[in-house]
Amino acid sequence: MRCVRTATTIAIARDGDRRRRGKAGISMVYDAVFACIILFVGMAYAASSVPPAPPKPTPDLQSYATSLLVWMDSKGILAPYIYTQDSAGLASVLDRLAPTGAGYCVKVYSPNWDLLWTYTSPSFDAGNAAASQPYPLSGYQGVPDPKIVVLLLSG
Amino acid sequence: MSAFTIALSIVYFGGAAIYASSINAQLAPASDSAASIVASTIVIQNGNSSQAWSAWTPSSDPSAYGLLQGTAIYINATCFTVSDKQVTVMWSRATPTSVTGSAGRADRFVVLDDGSAVRLEVLVR
Numbered sequence: 619m620r621c622v623r624t625a626t627t628i629a630i631a632r633d634g635d636r637r638r639r640g641k642a643g644i645s646m647v648y649d650a651v652f653a654c655i656i657l658f659v660g661m662a663y664a665a666s667s668v669p670p671a672p673p674k675p676t677p678d679l680q681s682y683a684t685s686l687l688v689w690m691d692s693k694g695i696l697a698p699y700i701y702t703q704d705s706a707g708l709a710s711v712l713d714r715l716a717p718t719g720a721g722y723c724v725k726v727y728s729p730n731w732d733l734l735w736t737y738t739s740p741s742f743d744a745g746n747a748a749a750s751q752p753y754p755l756s757g758y759q760g761v762p763d764p765k766i767v768v769l770l771l772s773g
Numbered sequence: 774m775s776a777f778t779i780a781l782s783i784v785y786f787g788g789a790a791i792y793a794s795s796i797n798a799q800l801a802p803a804s805d806s807a808a809s810i811v812a813s814t815i816v817i818q819n820g821n822s823s824q825a826w827s828a829w830t831p832s833s834d835p836s837a838y839g840l841l842q843g844t845a846i847y848i849n850a851t852c853f854t855v856s857d858k859q860v861t862v863m864w865s866r867a868t869p870t871s872v873t874g875s876a877g878r879a880d881r882f883v884v885l886d887d888g889s890a891v892r893l894e895v896l897v898r
Contacts (some may be wrong), residue, residue, distance in 0.1 A: 620838040632890045648776050654780035658787055677810065678880050685882040688888050715853060717880040718894055773878065 626684040679717070683750030683769040686715055691753070700726055701712055701758035705737040712739070716771060723747070723770040734765065804877025808897040811838045812879040813844060815893060823887040826852065833868040840897070847872040847896040854889040863889055874894040 689695040690711070701707035708724060716722050721742030726734045750769040759761040801874075819825040831848035835841060849867040853860050876898035883891045 647775065651780045654777075654784045656849070658780075658784045661784075661788060661791055678812070682880050682882045685884060685890075689882070689884050692782050692884075693888070695855055695858055695860070698858070711860055715882075715892065718849070720880075759782075773880075 623638070632634060661697070677722070679748035679771040679773055680750065683718065683748065683771045684753070687750055687753040687767060687769050690715075696753075696767070697755055697758045700755060701763065703735055705735075708737060709739065712769075717773070721747075721772040721773075723772075725768045727752075727766040727768070727772070729764045729766065741772075742770070743772040746771075781830060800808075803881065804875075804897050806877065807840055807844065808874075808877040808879035808895045810840070812881050812893055813894040814838050815848070815895075816881055816883055821883060821885050823885040823889060826850075826891055827864070828886060829866075831866055831868050833870065845870075845872045845876075845898045847876075847894075848851070849894040851892045852885075852889050853892065872898045874898060896897075 647730060667704040687696065695711060698704065699711070705724075712722050712724070719741070721739045723736065723742045723744070724734045728734055747770045750771075753767045753769075755765045782838075815829075815831075819829050828866040831850060833846040833848065835844040835846060838846070840846070847868055847870065849865075852863040854863050856863070876896040878897075879895045881891075881893040883893065884890060
C-alpha cells in the first residue's frame with residue numbers, strides 16, 4: 619500500500635514537471651514571436667518616419683532649357699510664338715526639341731514680372747522641374763515690346 | 774509551420790525589402806552621375822563642331838567612358854536645324870540596344886557652329 623502511494627506520488631510529480639516544462643517552452647515561443655513582432659514594428663516605424671527624398675530634376679535640365687531658348691531665338695522661331703501667343707505652334711516645336719518624355723511649361727512675363735500668359739504640356743510635373751535662366755525678348759517685327767520668357771522642364 | 778517560423782519569415786523578408794529599397798535609393802544618384810559623365814565626355818569630344826558630330830558614332834562600350842564593365846549605356850542623338858521657320862531633323866543616331874528599368878539619365882542640348890543643334894540623351898544602368 620505504501621509502495622503504491624509512493625509510485626503515485628512520483629507519477630504526479632513527473633506529470634507536474636512535464637506540464638511546467640511544456641508551459642515554459644510555449645512561453646518561450648510566445649516571447650520569441652512577440653520579440654519578432656516588436657522588431658518588425660520598429661523597423662516599419664523607422665522606415666515610415668524617414669522622410670522620402672524630395673524629387674529633384676536632372677541637373678542638366680536647367681542648362682538644357684536655357685540653351686534651347688537661346689537657340690530658338692537665334693533661329694527666329696521663339697519670338698513669333700511668344701508675341702502671337704501661338705501655344706499650339708510653340709508646343710509642336712517643344713515636343714520635338716525637349717528631352718524625350720520630358721514635360722515643359724513656358725511662362726511669359728512683362729518686364730515688371732507680371733505673368734502675361736503660360737502654356738503647360740500635359741506631362742509637366744511642377745514638383746520635379748528645372749527652370750531656364752530668364753530669357754529677355756526685346757520686341758517683334760520692329761515694335762519694341764520687352765518680355766521675359768522662362769522655360770521649365772520636368773524630367 | 775510554427776508561429777515562430779512565420780514571425781521570423783515576416784521579419785526576415787520585411788527587413789530584406791527595407792534594405793533593398795534603401796540601397797536602390799542610394800544607387801539612383803550614382804546612375805545619374807554616370808549618365809552625366811557619358812554625356813559630358815561625348816560633348817567634350819565633339820565640341821560644337823558640326824563636322825565632328827557628323828562623323829561621330831555613338832558607342833555603348835562602358836570602357837570608352839571610364840565606367841565599369843557590365844554597365845548598360847543607351848545613347849540617342851538627334852541633330853535639328855530650322856528651315857523656313859520649321860524644325861527639321863538633319864540626322865539621328867542611337868546605340869542599338871535600349872536600357873530598360875530604372876536608369877540614370879542625362880540630357881544635353883548643344884548648339885553647333887553651323888547653326889544646327891544636337892539633342893543628346895544618355896541612359897545608364
